[in-house]
Amino acid sequence: MTKENKVFYPVLPxxxxxxxxxxxxxxxxxxxxxxxxxxxxxIREEKLFLSVQRDMTIEKPDMADLYDVGIIAKVKQMVKLPNGxxxxxxEGLQRGIWDDFNHLDTFDEVAVTAFIEPEKVDQEDEALMRTLVHNFEKYSxxxxxVSEETFNSVTDIEEPGRLADMVASHLPLKxxxxxxxxxxxxVKERLEWLISRLYNxxxxxxxxxxxxTRVKNAMERTQKEFYLREQMKAIQTELGDKEGKTGEVxxxxxxxxxxxxxxxxxKNVLKELDRYEKLPTQAPESGVIRNYIDxxxxxxxxxxxxxxxxxxxxxxxxxRDHDGLESVKERVLEYLAVRQLTKSLRGPILCLAGPPGVGKTSxxxxxxxxxxxNFVRISLGGVRDESEIRGHRRTYVGSMPGRIIQGMKKAGTINPLFLLDEIDKMSNDFRGDPSAAMLEVLDPEQNNSFSDHYIEETYDLSNVLFIATANDLSTIPGPLRDRMEIISIAGYTELEKLSIAKNHLLPKQLKEHGLTKGQLQLKDDALLDVxxxxxxxxxxxxxxxxxxxxxRxxxxxxxxxxxxxxSITTKNLENIIGKRKFRYGQAETENQIGVATGLAYTTVGGDTLQIEVSLSAGTGKLQLTGKLGDVMKESAQTALSYVRSKAEEFGIDPTFYKNKDIHIHVPEGAVPKDGPSAGITIVTALVxxxxxRPIKREVGMTGEVTLRGxxxxxxxxxxxxxxxxRAGLTTIICPADNERDIEDIPESVREVLTxxxxxxxxxxxxLALEEA
Incomplete structure (x- = not known):
């Protein structure tokens, strides 16, 4: 391409x-x-210079706003329109590049150097032109x-530069x-650029x-499904089929x-319903979504x-429902009184702790x-999988919500009384720790947005009154126990049991066995014997x-x-239900040497514990039997060390440990026993x-002992x-620091015990030993 001399032209942006x-x-x-x-x-031979603005929004462009390369054009016709x-x-004549800009009073002009397209065509140009025409044909x-007439007009062009410009004018370029x-x-570079562009x-x-094509097929399929679905609806309507999927949806x-x-x-559930409506009934996911919505x-x-x-x-x-349990009933009434004053929906998580059969659930x-x-109860005994509390995810076969959500469905209201029975019987394994999941349930700060894996929507449990029951508080994890207020139910006295039997248990059993009060009469003295x-x-x-x-x-x-x-009396009671199982009265019939009565605490309430000491010739060995725990074994060793240090004061041969073997046994050897509270009982039995010196038979004792006594x-x-x-003891020896607990003991028991x-x-x- 050759250049011409510079010529000044008016510029038209x-x-x-x-x-x-x-x-x-x-x-x-x-x-x-x-x-x-x-x-x-x-005026100037009907020619001007056309240059494109870089930014179309500028009304008065300057030289910096115009591209350097433009077109020298000839004005062939000019008509004034009504709007001014x-x-x-x-007509475009040839390419030009300007390099001098004159800003005159009424218009702008530029000095333009024109470029002339070459007329000679070599073999490479010919090849490029054919390739360009071939690609343009495919594109058209x-x-x-691109119409067929346009393509035919392009194929008639023999000049490479003109061919390139004509093809470029028909491409969708910015x-x-x-x-x-x-x-x-x-020109060659221009032809190559256009060939590449046509490929793209x-x-x-x-x-x-x-x-x-894909969109069209999808639209056709959707339209077909819509048409068939509408047909199905019409058929079901005509047949009166309300059991079909349409009626179900x-x-x-x-x-x-x-x-x-x-x-x-x-919003989410309606979206799932929409999915369910579109799925075929035979699709496996259809049943999953149906159960979820249910x-x-x-x-x-x-x-x-x-x-x-x-x-x-x-x-x-x-x-009406409970005899005894005065402190527990008082605590419940306090809770209700606070609720009445505060009008608050939230309350403490109560945990009723005590032995079996004391009436926690009732x-x-x-x-x-x-x-x-409304009352709802779930049993947590044996629960060891976290999903039992939080539910299973819907991706699993047979998935369902956890026990909390199941209980809420059973309750039917958002504010039931929810009993978590046997909360101390939960365990954990590789499937997770259910007690950790219970933390969210029982925390008032978190349970307003409880998350169940199956439901996948937050659920508000803050209006629920949770009450838990437990037999053994030691097996409840610390963080879970911290979220509950413990109310201990120790058990019943003899008089309370008599009242419960007369007012509740006996009428219930008579009804269950089809008897009336007239058909079975149980005298008070016979009931006391029972x-x-x-x-x-x-x-x-x-x-x-x-x-x-x-x-029966x-x-x-x-x-x-x-x-x-x-009619059942004390005289014929043994004839009806057999010999007596327990001996009421003194724990021992006479004072014993080396046998002391201790008081123990078990998961099923309190119990008496006989601790026996036997001496035999030997070398000072200490033998412990009775399935004792480590703490209780250490208590026995501590007691023995204390007795050795005080042997002379107690009138004991100081060298007994050299020629005597000591055997300490706690009967009922199959039952595990542990704890430090048998310390003073072991000391008394050893001394x-x-x-x-015999030990008084009516004395029971409990307390931990140190090496200093x-x-x-x-x-x-x-x-x-x-x-x-219950065992008939009359004197209780216990630590001085436990005097504050005396108020918890029923008054009827305190009156008959010393x-x-x-x-x-x-x-x-x-206090425990007879005088020497």
Missing amino acids: LRGLLVYPTMILHIDVGRERSIAALNEAM TMRVLV KSSKS ISGKQEILEIMD EQEILDLEKKIN AELKKRIEAAGLPEDTK WIVSIPWSKSTEDQLDIKRSEKILD LAKSIAESLGR VRHYTREAGVRSLERVLANLC KAALQIVSGDKKRV SALSK RVLPIGGLKEKTLSAH FHFVSDAEEVLQ
Whole structure:
């Protein structure tokens, strides 16, 4: 391409438009300086310079706002339009590059160097032209924007430069792309650029075709499904088929609307319902979604019961259903009183702890009745999988919500009384720790957004009154125990058991066995014998079983025709249910040497413990038997060390450890025993055996001992005292620091027992041993 000399031309800035050489194009001109440039061009041989603006938004472009390369064009026609603009027909002549800009009063002009296209065509040009025409032919067949007439006009062009410009004008290029071609002065380079561009455009057209085909097929399939679905609806309507999927979906939608779901949850469930409607009934996922929606609408989201905060009514219900347990009932009434004053929905998590059969579950039922709340109970005994609490994810076969959500469905309201029974029986394994999942359930700061893996929506448990029950607090993890308020239920006294049997257990058993009060009469003295000689427990479960046995015996006699009415007294009691199982009265019939009665605390309440010491000739060995734990073994060693240090004061041969073997045994060897509270009992038994002084049979004792003989406090004094009372003991020796616990013991028990609070082991020996 060759250059011509510089010539000054009026410049016409173009916006969004570009003209190639040999192209004829209409241009609408409205700017004043542009119209002035046109008028000047008509004076100067009807020629002007067309240059594209870099930024189309600029109204008065300067030299920096115009591309350097443009087109020298000839004005072929100019018409003034009614709106004042000029419509100009221009023909592109040749490329030009300007390098001098004159800003005159009415228009702008630039000094332009023109470029002339070469006329000679070599073999390489010919090859490039053929390739370009071939690619343009493929493009024109794929593209709807290039007509057959246009393609035919392009194939008639023999000049390579003109061919390139003509093809470029028909490509869907942005202004920047067209300007890039305009600036390529070398014809070969221009042809190569266009060939490459046509390859890209062809690939884009192919992709568009694939996408359009795919979209069309999808649309056809969707339209077909819609048409078939509408047909199915019409058929079901005509047949009156309300059991079909359409009727089912409509019913589910009604249930979702009526469930009172939160907006986010409702939106997600409706989306699942839409998926369910579109899925075929035979699809496996269809059943999964159906079960999920069923669970969602079955759980209470807004339905609640109104609390009946009437203290007098609640007190009457608790007294009606439970004899004894005064401190526990008082604590429940305190809770209800606070609720009545604060109107708060949140409350403490109560944990009723005590031996089996003391009425923990029935007490929770009474609390629910006094509040007017629905009652629901789940048993946590043996639960070792976290998903039992949080539920299984829906990706698993047979997945379902956890026990908390199942319980809420059973309750039917958002504010039931929820009993977590046997919370101390949970364990853990490789599937997770359920007690860790319970932390979220029982934490008032977290349970307003409880997350169940199956439901996948946050659920508010903050309105639920949780009550837990436990037999052994030591097996409950610390963080879980910290979230609960412990209410201990130690057990019942003899009088309380008598009252419970008369007012609750016996009428219940008579009803269950089809008997009336007239058919079975159980005298008070006979009932007292049952309590004393046939049961020995903290609760009343064994007592209920004995009463059930009496009812069965009576029913057999009545049905056999032997009697119409059975009367049970102390005289015929043994004949009906057999010999007495327990000896009521003194734990021992006479004072014993080397046998002391200790008081123990077990998971089923308090119990008495006989500790025996036997001496034999030997070398000072200490033997411990009775399935003792490490702590209890250490207590025995401590007791022996204390006795050796005080041997002379106690009237014992100081060298006994050299020629005597000592054997300490705790009977019922199959039962594990542990704890430090047998310390003073072991000391007393050792001193008795070594000094030959008998131990008073009516004395029971409990307390930890140190090497210096100090008596340290223990736990479970109430349970231990009740066991002593059941065993017929009359004197209790316990640590001085436990004197504060005396108020927890029922007054009826305190009246018949004598308590001695000691701080040193020597005081224990003075009280427990007979005089030498």
